[in-house]
Each structure stands twice: as structure tokens, then as C-alpha cells.
Amino acid sequence: MVETRRDRRWRPGGLKGSVQEDSVARITILGAGFMGSALTFPASDNGHRVTLWGTWLDDHLIEAVRRGEAHPKLRLHLSPGVRVCHHAQLAEALSGADLVVNAVTSEGTLPVLRRAFPLLAPGTPLMSVSKGLLRRQDGRVDTISAAIREGLPRSLRRGFRLVVVGGPSKAMELARRVPTAVCYASADAAPRRLARRLFQTPYYAIREMADVRGLEVCSAFKNAYAIAAGLCDGLVKAGRWEASTNTKAALFAQAIGEMEILVRSVRGKLATVTGLPGVGDLFVTGVAGRNRTFGEMRGSGMPTHQVVAELSARDELTEGYAAIRMGQTYARQRRLPDLPLLAALHRIVYRGGDAERALRRAVFGSRGRARA
Amino acid sequence: MVETRRDRRWRPGGLKGSVQEDSVARITILGAGFMGSALTFPASDNGHRVTLWGTWLDDHLIEAVRRGEAHPKLRLHLSPGVRVCHHAQLAEALSGADLVVNAVTSEGTLPVLRRAFPLLAPGTPLMSVSKGLLRRQDGRVDTISAAIREGLPRSLRRGFRLVVVGGPSKAMELARRVPTAVCYASADAAPRRLARRLFQTPYYAIREMADVRGLEVCSAFKNAYAIAAGLCDGLVKAGRWEASTNTKAALFAQAIGEMEILVRSVRGKLATVTGLPGVGDLFVTGVAGRNRTFGEMRGSGMPTHQVVAELSARDELTEGYAAIRMGQTYARQRRLPDLPLLAALHRIVYRGGDAERALRRAVFGSRGRARA
Numbered sequence: 001m002v003e004t005r006r007d008r009r010w011r012p013g014g015l016k017g018s019v020q021e022d023s024v025a026r027i028t029i030l031g032a033g034f035m036g037s038a039l040t041f042p043a044s045d046n047g048h049r050v051t052l053w054g055t056w057l058d059d060h061l062i063e064a065v066r067r068g069e070a071h072p073k074l075r076l077h078l079s080p081g082v083r084v085c086h087h088a089q090l091a092e093a094l095s096g097a098d099l100v101v102n103a104v105t106s107e108g109t110l111p112v113l114r115r116a117f118p119l120l121a122p123g124t125p126l127m128s129v130s131k132g133l134l135r136r137q138d139g140r141v142d143t144i145s146a147a148i149r150e151g152l153p154r155s156l157r158r159g160f161r162l163v164v165v166g167g168p169s170k171a172m173e174l175a176r177r178v179p180t181a182v183c184y185a186s187a188d189a190a191p192r193r194l195a196r197r198l199f200q201t202p203y204y205a206i207r208e209m210a211d212v213r214g215l216e217v218c219s220a221f222k223n224a225y226a227i228a229a230g231l232c233d234g235l236v237k238a239g240r241w242e243a244s245t246n247t248k249a250a251l252f253a254q255a256i257g258e259m260e261i262l263v264r265s266v267r268g269k270l271a272t273v274t275g276l277p278g279v280g281d282l283f284v285t286g287v288a289g290r291n292r293t294f295g296e297m298r299g300s301g302m303p304t305h306q307v308v309a310e311l312s313a314r315d316e317l318t319e320g321y322a323a324i325r326m327g328q329t330y331a332r333q334r335r336l337p338d339l340p341l342l343a344a345l346h347r348i349v350y351r352g353g354d355a356e357r358a359l360r361r362a363v364f365g366s367r368g369r370a371r372a
Numbered sequence: 373m374v375e376t377r378r379d380r381r382w383r384p385g386g387l388k389g390s391v392q393e394d395s396v397a398r399i400t401i402l403g404a405g406f407m408g409s410a411l412t413f414p415a416s417d418n419g420h421r422v423t424l425w426g427t428w429l430d431d432h433l434i435e436a437v438r439r440g441e442a443h444p445k446l447r448l449h450l451s452p453g454v455r456v457c458h459h460a461q462l463a464e465a466l467s468g469a470d471l472v473v474n475a476v477t478s479e480g481t482l483p484v485l486r487r488a489f490p491l492l493a494p495g496t497p498l499m500s501v502s503k504g505l506l507r508r509q510d511g512r513v514d515t516i517s518a519a520i521r522e523g524l525p526r527s528l529r530r531g532f533r534l535v536v537v538g539g540p541s542k543a544m545e546l547a548r549r550v551p552t553a554v555c556y557a558s559a560d561a562a563p564r565r566l567a568r569r570l571f572q573t574p575y576y577a578i579r580e581m582a583d584v585r586g587l588e589v590c591s592a593f594k595n596a597y598a599i600a601a602g603l604c605d606g607l608v609k610a611g612r613w614e615a616s617t618n619t620k621a622a623l624f625a626q627a628i629g630e631m632e633i634l635v636r637s638v639r640g641k642l643a644t645v646t647g648l649p650g651v652g653d654l655f656v657t658g659v660a661g662r663n664r665t666f667g668e669m670r671g672s673g674m675p676t677h678q679v680v681a682e683l684s685a686r687d688e689l690t691e692g693y694a695a696i697r698m699g700q701t702y703a704r705q706r707r708l709p710d711l712p713l714l715a716a717l718h719r720i721v722y723r724g725g726d727a728e729r730a731l732r733r734a735v736f737g738s739r740g741r742a743r744a
Contacts, residue, residue, distance in 0.1 A: 167622075168617075168618050168621030168622060168625070169618055170615075170617055170618055172615070173614070173615045173616075173617060173618045174618065176614040176615065177614075178613050178614055178615050178616060178617075178618050178619060179613070179618065179619045179622070179731075179732055179735060179736070180618040180619065180622065181618075181622035181625075181735050181736070202732075202736070205622075205735060205736045241550050241551070242545070242548040242549075242550060243542075243544070243545045243548065243550050244545075244550060245540075245542055245545060245550075245656050245659060245660050246540050246541055246542055246545045246546065246550050246551065246552040246553075246656060247550060247551045247552065248655070248656075248659075249540030249648075249652040249653065249655040249656035249659075250539075250540060250551070250552065250553035250577075250648060250652055252651060252652060252655045253540070253553075253646070253647050253648045253650075253651045253652035253655075256646050256647075256651050257646065257647060260646060270642070270646075273646070274625070274628050274629065274632060274642075274645070274646055275625050275628075275629060276621075276622060276625045278625075279624060279625045279628050279651060280621040280622055280624060280625035281621065283620070283621040283624045283625075283655070284617050284618060284620075284621035287617060287620075287621075287659070288617050359551075360551055360574075363551060363553050363577055364551070364553070364574070364577045
């Protein structure tokens with residue numbers, strides 16, 4: 001089904017980021033967790049030379065793959081052509097890369113990129129699949145791309161080209177070639193087009209867009225809002241509601257409304273919220289995944305510290321937990337209008353608030369009446 | 373939890389539709405299926421006098437309730453104060469009604485209302501929870517409210533006040549008092565406000581809006597688009613995909629994009645699509661319910677005629693099946709721009725098209741490439 005370019009010869013030359021239409025490219029993916037490893041599939045299927053580098057937290061993953069085992073998180077064997085590198089081999093991994101992908105968690109992104117930047121040839125495009133908000137040096141909470149730009153050494157600042165990825169894409173499904181559609185966003189058309197050309201396959205559709213900030217805001221906040229769906233499941237589990245589909249749907253619509261306010265505040269486009277990065281990604285995150293699990297445990301009555309301890313022990317604590325607090329700070333720092341669902345999530349997860357009462361208030365308004 | 377007005381005396385008088393703030397109202401609900409019966413719960417909890425009238429297809433439901441059994445569809449006992457009427461008792465059911473609710477299926481709506489209209493006092497507000505598209509006398513497919521207005525006798529045309537209801541509301545959950553939020557839409561504020569006052573409870577939040585056409589378009593088309601989610605489940609069941617959350621999420625976003633085009637074409641508001649009637653209702657319909665079941669059966673490889681036969685035999689054939697064909701006609705008659713997902717659904721359900729190929733094309737565009 002997939003046309004590969006394995007048999008074609010690698011033609012060197014050309015400027016970084018201007019890999020020729022038909023040529024095989026060198027792609028280095030930083031971070032060997034779920035999404036970093038999943039992206040090796042479309043890139044390999046397209047016949048590119050893929051290097052997967054694991055951080056100091058990924059040693060066990062890299063070792064397993066080296067021993068010829070399945071990737072422990074994806075539970076799949078990577079394509080045989082994928083080269084895996086240990087965290088000490090960063091220079092080797094980055095050498096000659098036409099495109100570098102940041103697939104490290106949001107907290108890991110700056111520590112990893114600070115080591116990677118001095119090893120990159122100027123002009124190498126960077127693609128980032130990391131989501132979330134980060135605290136900048138001046139204390140302001142901002143999206144990852146802003147933090148990445150701030151962390152850049154002077155030598156790379158000129159002509160630095162970043163592509164950010166958003167949209168509904170569970171790594172487990174992408175790696176199994178389930179039809180998936182995402183958005184690649186960049187202010188520059190050239191790196192965006194390059195990235196799309198390298199990764200697009202018949203099962204991985206990529207739409208290009210310019211709205212970087214809007215996409216990042218959707219990607220970061222959807223993790224927070226997805227916890228609301230889990231809270232509903234927890235309330236049903238605890239016997240406080242008989243079912244919760246109606247409530248979940250109302251909270252879903254409320255979350256989209258709040259994401260619209262957030263995206264407008266960064267002058268992002270409404271189409272980003274109503275498309276794959278907003279509506280699409282919130283759907284996939286709310287229906288499946290670890291943010292939902294976090295919410296379910298908290299909603300069934302377990303206090304937050306215990307949920308955090310249990311999920312951390314299973315290496316399953318996810319970004320939504322931090323996203324609620326960072327998101328609340330982000331909204332306050334920008335003096336945004338009232339975001340009742342985000343505030344309710346903060347009250348439930350960080351202040352021991354009762355999930356049933358707080359969610360009901362978020363849907364019905366403060367006096368048990370619907371907001372107009 | 374719920375404050376009732378049962379103990380208060382019914383104060384007669386006042387104009388139709390101007391029932392006084394604190395008074396008990398007479399509400400007549402036409403159609404004793406899922407939603408008509410579910411609406412008796414908030415209305416009774418608010419202490420109003422509720423009459424539930426069953427059509428000639430609802431005899432078994434009305435009889436069961438009369439025998440003191442649970443409502444066979446909801447599997448719940450109605451509140452003891454609810455009066456149930458057999459189809460021959462239409463005049464009795466409508467006598468003195470302050471508000472009439474149409475909760476008949478979309479095909480049943482005109483036959484029932486043609487009998488009801490001559491029995492209504494002029495000025496009685498009508499609320500409609502029926503969804504879908506209907507073919508008008510001139511052959512054009514239109515929303516139910518347009519068809520209702522067209523069917524009105526002259527005597528009622530002047531001052532006729534219609535409220536339409538949309539948003540995520542599974543009847544089974546509303547009847548179990550699960551927190552639910554919906555929209556009541558009318559061009560006139562007075563009947564909208566009246567309807568909201570009569571039905572709003574702590575578990576049933578009602579938001580008022582003026583965008584009748586936008587709400588109706590969302591309500592009608594969401595039934596069609598919900599079938600797409602079911603088709604994905606069917607493809608997984610048939611072993612053609614390993615999973616489908618990513619694909620479902622992409623189709624969900626695609627559906628919202630197409631609903632935006634549809635709503636704009638009737639000069640509806642974008643907020644209707646991004647709020648409860650669009651995003652919220654599509655979520656609930658796609659995740660649960662009979663439209664999803666229809667899609668799952670068709671997606672697993674069963675031909676449409678067999679799906680229709682099996683679901684009809686179980687009295688579970690739902691509006692989405694007709695909505696796809698009517699929706700396609702609606703879009704063509706209005707010369708709307710390309711709606712690839714709607715077209716794919718039509719191909720799959722009405723022309724024996726392969727679900728996997730048609731859905732993939734709808735997400736990826738015609739040449740296996742993502743649409744920009």
C-alpha cells in the first residue's frame with residue numbers, strides 16, 4: 001500500500017530544509033516515548049533515514065529496541081531501518097539531520113533542546129509534537145514554541161524555523177497505521193511543506209496552517225479539559241450519577257467555547273478551534289487516554305495527591321494535571337474573561353473541591369441557572 | 373433537591389403564553405416515545421400539570437403506563453401526577469393547554485399537528501423537540517419548523533409562536549435527572565422564556581437563543597454525521613482497522629466543519645455550531661445511541677437493506693438513515709459547496725459504497741492527500 005523510497009539512493013546536497021522532492025531525508029526524532037516512536041512509522045514507510053534518540057529517561061526503551069524486542073510502550077516492533085540512539089549519543093543522532101523532531105514531554109523539552117541546539121547546523125528546521133504550557137524565565141506562562149524560541153542560542157536565532165503539530169493523534173493508533181489526520185503549523189511555508197512531505201502517508205494526513213499560537217493553545221488546554229470527561233465517568237462509578245453522556249456533551253461544548261476565548265486572545269483563528277486541533281483533539285483526548293483516567297480516579301472520590309501518586313508509580317501521570325494549574329495562571333496573567341469550566345477543574349483538582357458540585361456550577365452557572 | 377409547586381393552587385387566567393411567574397401551567401406533550409415521556413420529568417418536578425398524549429403508534433406505551441407499569445421505553449415509572457391520553461383523546465389532551473410540545477418523530481409531526489391545530493386556542497405556543505428535515509409540498513427539503521409553518525391553518529398563522537429545542541439530551545438520562553444542558557430557540561422572546569421557565573430544573577439547564585434555523589440545521593444533520601462514528605466502530609469490528617479513535621476524531625472535526633457551511637447557508641450563527649446544538653449534540657449522538665448502532669452494523673459489512681430491516685424489526689431504526697438522503701438533497705437544492713463527509717455517507721448508506729474507502733477519501737481528499 002505504501003510506496004517507499006528505500007531503494008532510491010540518498011542524494012546529498014541542497015540547503016537544509018530544502019531536501020529535494022524525491023530524495024531520502026535524514027530525520028532525527030528526540031524522545032523515544034509514545035509519539036516519538038510512533039512517528040518513526042510514517043517516516044520509515046516513506047523511505048527516509050530515521051534516527052530515534054532516547055532521553056536519559058528513555059534508556060529502558062532504547063535498550064529493549066536494541067535487544068530486538070518490541071517497543072515497550074507501543075508494544076510494536078519498530079521498522080528495521082530505524083536507528084536508535086542512547087542519550088549519550090546525541091551528537092551522533094543529530095549529525096546530518098535534515099529535520100529534527102522534538103517529541104520530549106513538555107517539561108523535558110527545554111533541558112533536551114539546550115543540549116541539542118549547539119549540535120544543530122544553522123537553518124535545520126525543528127518540528128515539535130510536544131504540547132503544553134511552560135513557565136518562561138520572567139515567570140510568565142507561555143506556549144512551548146515561545147519557550148523554545150526564548151531558549152535558543154544567538155547563533156540559531158536568525159532563520160530559525162519551527163513547525164508545531166496538533167490534532168487528534170493517539171500514538172498507539174498512528175503506529176498501527178489507523179487513518180489519522182493532523183495539522184502542521186508554521187509561520188513559514190517552506191519548513192511546514194518539507195515536514196508534511198516527509199511524514200505524509202496514506203494513513204497520516206497532514207493539513208498545513210499558519211496559526212501556530214492558536215494550535216498550541218488548543219493542544220495545551222485540551223489536556224486540561226479532557227479531565228472533565230473523566231470526572232463524569234468517576235461520578236457515575238461512585239454512584240452519584242446514573243449516567244453522564246448528556247453532561248459530558250455539555251462540558252465538551254463548554255470547553256470548546258472556552259478554547260475559543262483562549263485562541264482569540266492570542267489572535268488565533270476560530271477555524272483552529274473548530275477543526276482538528278480543537279474539536280478533533282479534545283474528542284480523542286476526552287474519549288480515550290490518560291487524562292481521562294486521571295479525571296475518573298479523582299471524580300470517583302480519590303483525593304488528588306493519591307491519584308498523582310498512583311499514576312506516577314505506573315508512569316502514567318499525564319500533562320492534563322499540570323495543564324490545569326498552568327492554564328489557570330495563563331488565563332489570569334492575560335486577564336481573560338471568566339472561564340468557568342477551567343476554574344471548576346482547578347477547584348476540583350487543586351483545592352479538593354467536590355466534583356459534582358463544581359461541574360454542575362460550570363454547566364448551569366452560579367445560581368443553578370443556565371448561562372445564556 | 374427539586375422544589376415543586378404541587379402544593380400551590382392553580383391560578384387560572386392570564387393570556388396564553390403569559391402564564392404568571394409562580395403559577396402552575398398546563399403542559400400537553402404530543403408523542404409518548406423517549407423524549408416526550410422524558411420531558412414529563414422536569415415539567416412534573418416543577419409542579420406543572422402534565423398531559424402526555426400518545427399517537428396511534430404509541431398505544432402500547434400508553435396502555436402500559438395506565439396499567440401502572442414503567443414506561444416501556446424509558447424503563448421508569450412516570451410521576452404519578454402525569455395524565456396519559458390515548459390517541460383518540462386528542463381534544464381532551466389539548467384542552468386548556470398553556471404550552472403544547474411536539475415530541476412526535478419527524479415523519480409523524482405533520483400528520484399529528486394537522487389534527488392538533490384545529491383544537492388549539494389561537495396564540496398557544498408550540499415547542500418542538502422533533503429533529504430532522506422534511507419534504508415540503510413544493511418538493512423542497514426544509515427544516516421541521518418551516519414545514520410546520522407551512523402546514524398551519526390560516527386561523528393560527530397570525531401570532532403563531534414556535535420554540536425549537538436542540539442540544540445534547542439523551543431522553544434516558546434526562547428522565548433519570550442526569551445534569552443536561554440544552555438550547556431553546558425562538559425568534560420571539562416571550563414563548564422562549566415561558567418554555568424555559570416551565571421546564572428548567574437544577575438538572576435541566578436551558579439556554580435561550582434566537583437562531584432557530586441554525587439550531588434546526590445542527591439538530592437534523594447531527595443524526596446523519598453520527599452514523600460516521602458508528603461506521604468506524606463497524607470497520608474495527610470487521611477487523612479492517614485495529615482501532616479508530618484518531619479517525620473518529622478527524623471525522624468529528626470534519627462534520628463540524630460541514631455543519632458550519634450548512635448553518636452559514638441559512639444565515640445561522642457560528643456559535644450555534646460550536647455550542648450545545650452542534651458540537652454538544654454531535655458528541656452525544658456519535659458516542660451513544662441508535663444512529664451509531666446503524667453505522668456500526670453497516671460499517672461491519674452488512675448491506676443497508678438488511679440493517680434497515682433488522683433495526684425496523686426492533687423498532688430502533690433512527691432518523692440518521694433518512695437524514696443522510698434528505699440532507700444530501702437539501703445541500704444540492706441549495707447548491708452548497710462540496711460536503712465530502714455527507715457525500716461519503718450517502719455513497720456508503722445509499723449506494724453500497726465501501727465504508728473504509730469512502731471515509732478515507734472524506735478525510736484525506738480525493739487523491740489520498742489531506743485537504744489544506
